[in-house]
Each structure stands twice: as C-alpha cells, then as structure tokens.
Amino acid sequence: xxxxxxxxxxxxxxxxxxxxxxxxxxxxxxxxxxxxxxxxxxxxxxxxxxxxxxxxxxxxxxxxxxxxxxxxxxxxxxxxxxxxxxxxxxxxxxxxxxxxxxxxxxxxxxxxxxxxxxxxxxxxxxxxxxxxxxxxxxxxxxxxxxxxxxxxxxxxxxxxxxxxxxxxxxxxxxxxxxxxxxxxxxxxxxxxxxxxxxxxxxxxxxxxxxxxxxxxxxxxxxxxxxxxxxxxxxxxxxxxxxxxxxxxxxxxxxxxxxxxxxxxxxxxxxxxxxxxxxxxxxxxxxxxxxxxxxxxxxxxxxxxxxxxxxxxxxxxxxxxxxxxxxxxxxxxxxxxxxxxxxxxxxxxxxxxxxxxxxxxxxxxxxxxxxxxxxx
Amino acid sequence: xxxxxxxxxxxxxxxxxxxxxxxxxxxxxxxxxxxxxxxxxxxxxxxxxxxxxxxxxxxxxxxxxxxxxxxxxxxxxxxxxxxxxxxxxxxxxxxxxxxxxxxxxxxxxxxxxxxxxxxxxxxxxxxxxxxxxxxxxxxxxxxxxxxxxxxxxxxxxxxxxxxxxxxxxxxxxxxxxxxxxxxxxxxxxxxxxxxxxxxxxxxxxxxxxxxxxxxxxxxxxxxxxxxxxxxxxxxxxxxxxxxxxxxxxxxxxxxxxxxxx
Numbered sequence: 001x002x003x004x005x006x007x008x009x010x011x012x013x014x015x016x017x018x019x020x021x022x023x024x025x026x027x028x029x030x031x032x033x034x035x036x037x038x039x040x041x042x043x044x045x046x047x048x049x050x051x052x053x054x055x056x057x058x059x060x061x062x063x064x065x066x067x068x069x070x071x072x073x074x075x076x077x078x079x080x081x082x083x084x085x086x087x088x089x090x091x092x093x094x095x096x097x098x099x100x101x102x103x104x105x106x107x108x109x110x111x112x113x114x115x116x117x118x119x120x121x122x123x124x125x126x127x128x129x130x131x132x133x134x135x136x137x138x139x140x141x142x143x144x145x146x147x148x149x150x151x152x153x154x155x156x157x158x159x160x161x162x163x164x165x166x167x168x169x170x171x172x173x174x175x176x177x178x179x180x181x182x183x184x185x186x187x188x189x190x191x192x193x194x195x196x197x198x199x200x201x202x203x204x205x206x207x208x209x210x211x212x213x214x215x216x217x218x219x220x221x222x223x224x225x226x227x228x229x230x231x232x233x234x235x236x237x238x239x240x241x242x243x244x245x246x247x248x249x250x251x252x253x254x255x256x257x258x259x260x261x262x263x264x265x266x267x268x269x270x271x272x273x274x275x276x277x278x279x280x281x282x283x284x285x286x287x288x289x290x291x292x293x294x295x296x297x298x299x300x301x302x303x304x305x306x307x308x309x310x311x312x313x314x315x316x317x318x319x320x321x322x323x324x325x326x327x328x329x330x331x332x333x334x335x336x337x338x339x340x341x342x343x344x345x346x347x348x349x350x351x352x353x354x355x356x357x358x359x360x361x362x363x364x365x366x367x368x369x370x371x372x373x374x375x
Numbered sequence: 376x377x378x379x380x381x382x383x384x385x386x387x388x389x390x391x392x393x394x395x396x397x398x399x400x401x402x403x404x405x406x407x408x409x410x411x412x413x414x415x416x417x418x419x420x421x422x423x424x425x426x427x428x429x430x431x432x433x434x435x436x437x438x439x440x441x442x443x444x445x446x447x448x449x450x451x452x453x454x455x456x457x458x459x460x461x462x463x464x465x466x467x468x469x470x471x472x473x474x475x476x477x478x479x480x481x482x483x484x485x486x487x488x489x490x491x492x493x494x495x496x497x498x499x500x501x502x503x504x505x506x507x508x509x510x511x512x513x514x515x516x517x518x519x520x521x522x523x524x525x526x527x528x529x530x531x532x533x534x535x536x537x538x539x540x541x542x543x544x545x546x547x548x549x550x551x552x553x554x555x556x557x558x559x560x561x562x563x564x565x566x567x568x569x570x571x572x573x574x575x576x577x578x579x580x581x582x583x584x585x586x587x588x589x590x591x592x593x594x595x596x597x598x599x600x601x602x603x604x605x606x607x608x609x610x611x612x613x614x615x616x617x618x619x620x621x622x623x624x625x626x627x628x629x630x631x632x633x634x635x636x
Binding site: 023024025026027028029030031032034035271272308309310334335355356 | 425428429432433436450454457459460462463466473474477478589590591593594597608611612615616619629633
C-alpha cells in the first residue's frame with residue numbers, strides 16, 4: 001500500500017489570489033483614491049476638537065498637542081493622515097500630567113525634512129527643546145534650554161542646520177548644526193544672533209515712537225541651497241512693519257535686513273534660492289534676495305510654501321474671493337496663475353513631500369488636506 | 376436453508392469505522408466541492424473585473440504617468456543643475472514604466488464580466504468532488520488530479536462546459552479511479568483524505584479572506600452596489616483620470632512652448 005503525504009507547494013489553481021490582486025493593486029488603490037476625491041485635494045479628519053499647535057511632516061504625519069479630552073491627560077501626539085488615526089504619543093520622562101492647562105497651549109514643533117526626527121517644545125515639559133527619533137520611536141534627549149518660550153523652529157532642507165526663533169524683547173536667533181551621520185542635535189546653540197542693534201538704542205531712549213517695539217524673531221526659513229536663512233523680525237506698534245533679516249550660512253553673520261509690508265505670517269524660498277516669498281497682512285510678496293527688489297504678488301495669502309523643485313507654491317488664505325471663507329490653493333510662479341482652490345479654514349501648517357509629489361496642510365480643528373499635483 | 380457463512384460474518388471494528396469515515400469523507404467531499412466552487416467563482420469574477428478595470432482605467436493611468444514623466448523630463452532638461460529635478464524626472468519615468476507594465480497591453484476585444492451558468496457550476500462542483508487532489512492518498516493519482524483540477528479551474532474561468540465534461544469523463548475512465556484492497560489500508564487512506572480535505576478547506580478559507588479583503592474586491596463591491604442605483608463607478612474613475620490627463624497635456628504643451636520661445 002502506498003500512502004502519500006500531502007505534497008507541499010503544489011497549487012491547483014492557475015493564478016493564486018496574490019497573482020490576481022497584486023498586479024493591479026497599485027492601480028486599483030489609485031482608482032479608489034481618485035474616486036474619493038472631488039478635486040486634487042483629499043480631506044481627512046485626524047483628530048477631534050481643537051489643538052493650539054499642529055505641524056505636518058513630509059511623509060503625511062501630523063504632530064499636535066492633543067485637544068483636552070474628558071478624563072484624559074494631554075499629550076503631544078502623532079497622527080497618521082492616511083489612516084486618520086493617532087499613531088504615537090510622544091513620551092518624555094517626568095512628563096507632567098495635565099487635564100487642560102494654559103501652559104499646554106504653548107508649543108513649538110519642527111519636523112526634520114525626511115520626517116525621521118522631531119524637535120518639540122511644549123509648555124508642560126522642561127523649558128528645553130526635546131529631540132525625538134520617530135523611526136526608532138525614541139526620545140533622544142533635550143537641548144537648547146530657553147527662558148522665554150520660543151516662537152518658531154525650522155530645519156534646513158537638507159537637514160544640515162536647525163534654527164530657533166526666540167520671543168520677547170531680548171529674543172535671539174539660535175543656530176545648530178546637525179551631525180552628518182544621524183542629524184543629531186545637542187547642546188546649546190552653536191551660534192546666536194541677539195535682538196537687532198536698534199533695540200539697544202531704543203532702550204536707552206535714542207529712538208522710539210513710530211519705529212515700534214521689538215517683539216522677537218518670527219517665521220524662519222532656510223534657502224534650499226542652505227546658504228542663507230531668512231528670519232522675520234517682529235515689531236509691535238500700531239504703524240510698525242516687520243523686517244526680514246537675512247543671515248549668511250555657515251558663518252551665521254547677519255547679512256542685511258529688508259523692510260516688509262506689515263506683520264509677516266510666513267516665509268518661503270523659491271527652489272532656485274534666488275527669491276523669497278513672504279506673506280504679510282494677508283498679501284504675498286516676492287523679494288529678489290540679491291537686489292532686495294520686491295513686488296506684490298497677484299494673490300493674497302497668510303501661509304505659503306514653495307515646491308522643492310518646481311515653480312509652484314502651495315498657499316493658504318483665510319479670505320476666499322468675494323467671501324470671508326478660507327482656501328488652500330496652488331500658484332504657478334511662472335505664469336502667476338492660481339489654481340486648484342480648496343475651501344479650508346484655520347490652516348496652521350503646510351508641507352511638501354520630499355519628492356514634491358504631494359503637499360499636506362493641517363488645521364487647528366484636526367483636518368488634514370493632501371494634495372497630489374495632476375502633473 | 377442454512378445461512379451462508381459469509382452472510383453472518385461479524386462486522387470487524389475497522390470495517391465499522393471505515394463505514395463511518397466514508398460517510399464523513401462523502402460529506403467533506405461535498406463541502407470541499409462547494410468551497411472550491413465559491414473560490415473559483417470569486418477568482419473568475421475578480422479576474423474578469425481586473426481585466427475590465429485595467430482595460431478602461433489602467434491604460435489611462437499608464438497614459439497619465441507617461442505624460443507626467445515627460446513633464447518632469449522637460450523640467451529637468453530646463454534645470455540641468457537641479458539635482459532634485461533630475462531625480463524627480465528619473466522617478467517619474469520609473470513610475471510610468473511600472474504603471475505601463477501593470478496596465479498591460481490594450482486588447483482588441485473589450486473584456487466582459489464573468490457570468491457562470493448553472494450547468495457550468497454543476498459540472499465544476501462534480502469535478503471538484505470527484506477529482507480534487509486532496510481526496511486521494513496515492514501519489515500518482517494526486518499528481519494526475521492536480522493537473523486535471525488546474526485544467527478545470529481554467530475551464531471554469533473560460534466558461535468551457537465541454538472541457539469540464541471531458542475532464543470528468545477522462546478521470547472516471549482512468550485506472551486511478553479503481554479503489555484499493557482491504558479494510559485496514561482503506562481506513563487509513565480515508566482518514567488521510569479527510570485530513571487533506573480539511574487542510575484544503577482551511578487554505579480555501581484563507582484565500583477567500585485574502586481576496587475579499589483586497590482593494591480589487593472592495594472596488595468591485597462598490598461598482599456592483601452603485602450599478603444597482605444606476606451609477607457607473609468605473610466610468611466616474613475614467614472621467615477623473617481623463618481630467619488629469621487633460622491637465623497633464625496642457626502642462627506639457629505649456630512647458631514645450633516655453634522651451635521653444
């Protein structure tokens with residue numbers, strides 16, 4: 001008698017389920033995605049409630065101070081835009097527990113260009129910058145201790161530099177260089193720039209009045225070639241306009257200042273690093289960095305971010321044409337043409353993916369928008 | 376008349392057990408045939424839907440990605456020093472090539488949805504019940520059955536009733552159909568067949584789950600549901616891709632005009 005054991009690895013069907021679903025998987029997923037969208041924008045709800053701070057990464061994650069919830073301690077949480085769900089809560093040793101504190105409303109969140117690292121400061125943590133490795137889900141430590149809570153932080157496009165904009169009359173601009181291997185940041189700032197010279201003169205009574213009062217450094221943006229940093233200089237006063245300070249890298253020497261037209265809400269560089277686009281008082285302007293010639297752009301915006309390699313900019317304005325509604329939109333910087341508008345409110349951060357194939361936006365109300373250019 | 380001694384021979388325990396196991400085997404054969412039919416039907420339906428999808432939508436995505444690659448290459452050509460633009464162009468070209476491979480070649484005939492007739496289902500069920508490779512414990516017989524079952528699956532997908540009848544006749548007339556000798560060995564054979572059939576049932580269940588979870592099935596369900604309400608989801612996707620193709624064409628033209636100027 002011959003009794004055979006079952007032969008392993010034999011198939012009785014010409015094509016298994018893998019063969020069937022895998023060949024078309026990417027194209028089917030793409031079809032489903034295209035079907036779900038009314039425009040080139042896709043909207044996802046990532047958290048309920050309202051968060052004072054949210055920042056979006058180049059790989060489609062949102063970091064936000066979680067809105068206070070009943071019986072739940074507040075945390076800084078990462079949300080996955082695609083899944084529309086929390087992915088990770090950032091834990092810090094000796095973290096304070098709060099169920100709704102004013103301090104929790106203060107935060108600075110800065111993603112590294114590849115979204116591997118996150119630098120965060122939060123009102124309920126130690127007054128230092130906290131460094132997280134999100135790939136290995138580790139808290140790497142603290143650096144950059146501060147007295148006044150900072151306003152903004154930013155990495156350079158290739159991750160070589162990191163800058164922190166301080167707030168208050170004695171605010172400074174700090175620069176760190178990241179370790180070449182792991183982009184690790186540590187210790188005090190390598191270089192700092194204090195308040196502008198005129199602040200000192202103002203303090204001793206030489207100048208005052210219409211000039212306004214220095215309130216700290218505002219938005220910061222590194223040029224794509226990493227040769228310059230532009231920082232908003234915030235000036236308080238009824239008629240006062242902000243300035244833009246250009247800083248040379250790697251020397252970190254203050255190069256020149258440019259008088260802006262109002263209070264600056266965002267700064268971005270064109271991919272060739274020749275022009276700076278800034279938004280002030282709801283209007284967008286373009287500045288030639290060499291000549292400092294400036295022109296008003298034919299659109300209003302409060303936030304703007306240039307594409308990494310195309311003459312394209314994603315923008316947000318809280319005023320839609322002929323109505324008081326907000327919108328996200330794209331601008332062709334060559335043709336100065338506005339297209340792909342999407343109604344949106346309370347947008348706080350914009351980001352392009354590293355390859356420029358997607359743009360992301362996040363709102364205070366937990367909505368995330370993904371944009372895929374149709375080209 | 377005195378009874379024939381063979382008539383009053385007591386039933387041996389292994390024979391009693393064999394009778395029970397044969398009954399169990401018959402039941403599991405029927406269940407297995409039903410499951411195989413369900414899986415074959417789902418595979419055939421999804422396969423046909425996939426061909427339709429690739430024909431109407433996949434080829435359009437291939438066209439879109441080709442245009443996108445040309446746009447990226449134009450931009451890269453205009454900015455030779457911009458490493459990111461060069462990389463983007465390379466990636467766009469690779470994506471276009473991948474999409475073209477996935478979408479396949481355009482076929483002359485428009486793919487049709489899969490529709491099995493009751494007779495086709497009956498024949499397949501019969502083949503699965505009689506020829507299934509997991510219902511034998513003989514190595515040679517198993518190999519023969521695997522071959523026939525694969526042919527049966529292909530015939531089912533093609534809706535070929537004549538081929539299914541041929542497979543059934545071929546196996547029924549083959550020497551492998553002749554059963555072995557003795558209750559003891561036969562009992563072992565039956566137990567093993569039952570065990571193999573159970574194993575195959577688990578495999579089919581896993582395969583069905585995988586197919587049901589796939590995006591392809593989700594999309595097909597949406598298409599079928601929408602059809603009941605008079606909507607054509609595939610046509611809607613086609614419209615959206617066509618819109619993107621139009622935008623990509625305009626962008627490419629603009630870029631080419633700029634280069635010429």
